[in-house]
Amino acid sequence: MDQDALAELLSDTTDPSLIVQSQQNRPDSPLHNYSSVSVLSAPLHTQQQRLLSTLDDQSFLKLVNSYELSPHEKRSLLGHESDSEPQWESDGSHTPSTSRKSSSEPDHSASVPSSPETSTDNSDPSPGAPHIPVQNLNFGDYGQYFSDKKVLQQDRDAHIKKLYQDALNNGQPFPPVFKDCIIYINGRTDPDRLQLHQKIVLYGGQFMHFLSGKTSVTHIIASNLTAKKRVEFQKYKVVTPSWIVDSIAATKRLPWQDYALITGDHGQRKLDLNIARRSNSESAPQVKNSEDSVTTLDCKHPDFLQSFFAKSRLHHLSTWKADLRALFCQKYIEHGDVKSISENEKVAIFHVDFDCFFATVSALSDPRYKLYKDPLAVAHGTNSSEIASCNYVARSFGVKNGMWVRSARRLCPKLICMPYNFEQYEINSKLLYQILAGMQFFDMILPISIDEAICVKKVSSFPDHHDVEHQCEMVTSAIRQQVFDATNGCTVSIGCGPSLVSARLALKEAKPNGQCVVMNLTGQIQVDNFQAKFTLKDLPGIGSSIVDKICKELLPDASVTPTIGDLKAVSSLKSLTSILGTKTGRKLHMFLSGKDDEENSRILRDPLNFFARKSISVDINYAIRFDTIHEIDDFIDRVCQHLTSKIHELGLVTPQVTLKVMRRCEHAPIEPAKYLGSGECDTFSRSSRFGVPTDEMGLIATEIKSSFRMLACPSKDLRGLAVQLNKLEKKSARHEQRKFAFADQLPTLHKDAEASALRPNAFHSLPQTLKEDVRSELIKRHIQVPLSPSRNDATSTSPVKEYWDKFGKQRDTFKQEMPSSLDEDFMRNLPSQIQREIKRDHAIVKKTRSSVRKRDVNKEEAASKSWLNHRSTLTEVDKFQALERPRDIYNLIGTWIDQTISVGPHADDLDLFDRYLDRLASKWKSYKVLQIARAMSSRLEYHASFTAAEPRGRQEWEEYLLRRMIPKLHSSCSARSPQVQFEL
DNA sequence: GCTCTTTAGGAG
DNA sequence: CATCGCTCCTAAAGAGC
Known part of the structure; x- marks a missing residue:
């Protein structure tokens, strides 16, 4: 038994791709069907090398050749089902974030076994060739992989366990x-x-x-x-x-x-x-603090998001809530027997809530804090830091949650601030939920938040129907005692009533550290009497803004805090709906009688739907201070990366994204009172749709960046930014098929040809690091290494010439012309703004044609001005250097790039080109700009593949593309909006 | 009328 | 030193047809 090999099998690997199945590998070993190469800490290129060395010649060549294939073909060749593009690069030139991850987080890794789903019949290009299910042969793609990693790891462990048992223990466990x-x-x-x-x-x-x-x-x-x-x-x-x-x-x-x-x-x-x-x-302490201030406070830092979230209470609250909901849904589906509560079913609702949760937990975690003697609060800082939670001693001074520490100290000079202890909050919360579930009493346990749950018991399922209230009291006491014991002193309060509202009000009554059961209120009068003393704000969904509205209209001379009784006396359904709108008015009216409205009781009627995730978003309205739009673009990229990796994990796609921007109010000071706070802001939002739901970071980020430009917020006035993915749906095969591979522009192979010969061009297309590995592998295998296409070599043709000789006639690279019809796939995958433009352009073509026949212009006086402008774009062909046909123009640009790749374009030429692009953009043809940009980008990428060195010219071209052309694209999208400003 | 987008508000 | 002002949902209002 080869212990080392097995130990290696069990090892971590930095990469998911390194398990290779191979029939002829060590047929005598117990692992003959499952040999692996995995490396924990070796540099990536070494891993690649080891991977390569495990392949037989034919597979090896096929793999190398495949580098030249389109991403789609690569996927099918490799039996790789992931929708993200395979990445071979290890130098990070194309995937900086993922490759950085691979080197900096070796612990977050595991090998992935080949899975049986790998290659299917139609995806295997040559059935006679050896099977190479090299799954996930994408060195940088962690997104997909992370989601399945745990399961795969366990499968693999199980597999290995079996191998060991067979080998060492006669198959016995x-x-x-x-x-x-x-x-x-x-x-x-x-x-x-x-x-x-x-x-x-x-x-x-x-x-x-x-x-x-x-x-x-x-x-x-x-x-x-x-x-x-x-x-x-x-x-x-x-x-x-x-x-x-x-x-x-x-x-x-x-x-x-x-x-x-x-x-x-x-x-x-x-x-x-x-x-x-x-x-x-x-x-x-100093070391730690200085690190903190560098990494956490600068929103331009790549890790800002993560470090901010780590310390944000609100982010934790939201995350916990989402996790609890997801867990609920999962369990609900697993145990199909959980029932929802029908409309007429009588229930007892138990609203369970920790008393000042954060403050209690933080206080209990350190013996210096006297929970019942000292005024305590949880907060980060000392001045404008918000109090997340304070104990009842502090509250007796008038201190409230959300208050700034400075103002709280004015009320209570002795207030002690405690640090957050998010992990401990989580632990105590788990204990609560475990206890609730462990009671085996409730029909449903609905998670409200980290410190709060609603438990539901049908009255019909009580053991004794006659004394429901007493049994509720008993259960309630039991919960409180158990939680107190389990958490070493955290108290919960519980309100119990026949409806969600009544339970909530009872909870309010019970706090702190108490219980209140109001199951026996008979008749409206008793209900009213019980409710009358609570304030309107105690009702769910009624906040200060609604209270203000009500006060203004119905209780102009009311006390500061109008009560339910006050409002009930003066309101009617009609008056409430007229003030608050239909639904809100009706909801409040129901509450006044102690009943749940329809929306509120959805949580009982259809909990699965209620808790299902419909959107996902990231909001950052703290420490946002940017100078240039490029920094914001980068930030948007990170946010989108964060979001897409999440929906990828969840297997969801989005058809609609929304950007929300907080912009400093004109009169607000540049720096608000709160350190790095947002200060007073105006908010703007803009949503856009994809033709086909997507989970692709690139599409989403582009759309968001475009939206940002539409909202025209000066970079320095940005104080908050949110990206939301709306209307999430499950990803299905349908979404995969619609993909339009822009990058897929290299000439494609005939599928069955040359499978066993190395094509020089494929070799030279390899990224430098990989090329070296392949080269040594070729030498090892006695396969001729293709000559390097050196520019200085007189006998060799120039790379550009070679390119044109080989592919110039095909013109594949620049083949993309304006779609002659509204090709669906093409359309669906464009940013929505550009989709609109194309549609508009086509609509205008139609209109022009028909109007030429009818000459019926009079009726559209209002529209005619702009309309005539558009029409002129049709009659007067856009020219660049006297060329008209798109193909000619593309070719010209291609040659231009080729000739200037080493020295860079001349500024005058760029100016001319600029003007041409502006003409296109101003005539609703920014999709053409987009196409040109794509073509240029792919041409530059082609040049990049020739040499490891960075020719200055290429850098300049890329600079132009990134800094001038792409912003231009965005700006042309927002040309309608007159107030738009650009910072280039 | 309708649908769609943007904004507001509330919760924990 | 500050300080970590998130993220989900629904409803209303407004815009456009």
């Missing part, structure tokens, strides 16, 4: 010493992580390659921990590697406490660690 253990290994260990991983898997445990909020790890193996990790891992059982070794030796799981890396018993751990954290942070 090893003792399940680590059954139900989910184990993560941190840092350097002895034995090393490969061996530990192997042992864990063989002995019934589950191995986790990474820690994330969603994965529940039961144990962490570590030999030593940094101070930061020590804090990070405080919620886990952290043990030394000998726990694994000794447990296996004893063939039973030994008590982890004996091997705990962090000393102190389980119950005390929380406190001990906080003390440890304090002393640790004292040891090196």
Whole structure:
């Protein structure tokens, strides 16, 4: 048995693509059908090399040749179903973000086994050739891969476990010493992580390659921990590697406490660690702080988003909520027996809510804080920092959540600020939900937020129908006691009533640390009496703005806080709907009688639909300070990257995106009172649609950037930005087929030809790093290495000439002309603004033709002005250098690029070209500009593939493309909007 | 009339 | 030093036909 090979099999790999199935690889090994090459820490090119060396000659050549294929063909050749384009580059020139990730986060990785779905009959170009299901042969594409990684990893572990059992234990399973253990290994260990991983898997445990909020790890193996990790891992059982070794030796799981890396018993751990954290942070506070200020506060920093989110309470709230909802939906679907509540069903609603959750948890995590004596608050800073939560002592001084610390201190000078402890909040929340589920009492447990849940019990399902209220009291007490015990002192309050509204009001009554059951209110009078004392703001969905409206219209001389009783006395359904609109008016009217309105009770009637995700978005309205539009473009790219990787994980696509911009109010100061806050802003939003729902970052980002220009916010006045993906739907095969591959412009191969010969051009198309690997591989295989097409070599033709000789006649690169008809695929994949333009252009063609016949211009006086302008674009052909035919113009541009690739274009020529583009753009033909830009980009890419060196000319061309042409494209999109300003 | 977009508001 | 003002949903209002 080859232990090393197996250990390697079990290893982490930096890349998902490195498991290669090969029939002829070591047929005598137990792994003959499943040989793998995987490398943990070797540089990427070494991995590539190792990958290459595992292929037989034919597969190897096919793979190399395939580099020249279109992305689509590559996909089918490789049996690769992912919709993102395969990336071979390891130098990051085309995929900077992903390749950076691969090098900086080696832990976030695992090998992926070939899956049976790989190549299908019609996707295999040559059925006679050896099968090469090199799945996911895209070195940079992590998006798709991350979503399936966990499952695949587990499959692989299971597979390996079986191999081991067969090989070492006569097919018998090893003792399940680590059954139900989910184990993560941190840092350097002895034995090393490969061996530990192997042992864990063989002995019934589950191995986790990474820690994330969603994965529940039961144990962490570590030999030593940094101070930061020590804090990070405080919620886990952290043990030394000998726990694994000794447990296996004893063939039973030994008590982890004996091997705990962090000393102190389980119950005390929380406190001990906080003390440890304090002393640790004292040891090196400056270093940490200076790092923070560099990376977190600059919105131009690539990691800004992540570091901001890590500290944002609101982001955490939203994330938790979304996660809880997703979990609910998942469980709801799994257990099909969960019922919704029909309209007439009588229910008891239990509204469960932690008391000042953040403040309580933070206070309990450190013995210095006296929860019931000191005025406490959770906040980041000392002045304009917002109080996320404060305890009841602080509230007695008038301190409120959301208040700035400075103003709170005016009310309560002794107020103590505590830091956030997001991890602990999460843990306590889980405990609550576990307890609720563990009661086995409720018909439904609906997640409202991290600290709040609504439990539903049908009255008909109570054990004793006669004394429902008493049973509710009992359950309520039990929950409160259990949560208090489990969380070491967190209190929950519970309101219980026959409707969602009544339960909410009862909850309000119960707080703090109490319970209020109002199941026995008989008749409207009792309900009214109970409700009358609550304020309007206590009602769900009624905020200050609605209250203000009501006060203005119905209670002009009311007290500061009008109550339900006050309003009930003076309002009618009619008056409410006229003030607030139909739905809101009706909703409030229902509430006044203690009933849930239709929208509110959807959560009971159709919870799955209620909780299903319909949109996803990122909002950043803090620390946004940009100078140029390019910085904003980059930022938009990052935001879109974030979003698309999420929907990719979720398997969703979006047909509509919205950009929301917060712009500093004209009169607002440049820097507001709050440090890096947004200050007073106007908000604008703009949404746009895709012809076909998409999850592609490029399309989405382009659309958003375009929208940003439409909104015409000066870069320096931008204070907030949000990108939303709306109307999400499940991704289906349909969405794949519609793709229009702009990049797919290199000449394509005849599918069955030359499969076993190396085509020089393919070789030279390879990225430099890969080329070297292939070259050495070729030498090893005694295959002739193609000559380098050197520019200085007199005997060789110039690359440009070679290009034209070979492909010039085909004109594939510049073949894209204006679509003669509105080709669907072409249209659907264009940005929506450009779609509109093309449609408009075509509509004008039609109109012109018909109007030439009818000469019926009079009726459209209003439209005629602009309309006539458009018509002129049809009669007067756009010319560039006296050329008219699009093909000629494209060819001219191509030659121009070729001739100036080393020295760069002349400024005068660019000016002429600029003017031509402007003419196009001003005549509603920015799609032509787009096409030209695409063609130019692909030409430059072609040149880039020839040499490793960067000719200055190419850089200049790319600069032109990026800095002038693409903005031009956006600007032509927004030409209708007269106030648009551009910063180039 | 209708549909679609933008804006407002509320929740935790 | 500050400080971490998110993200989901629905409804109303407005625009355009």
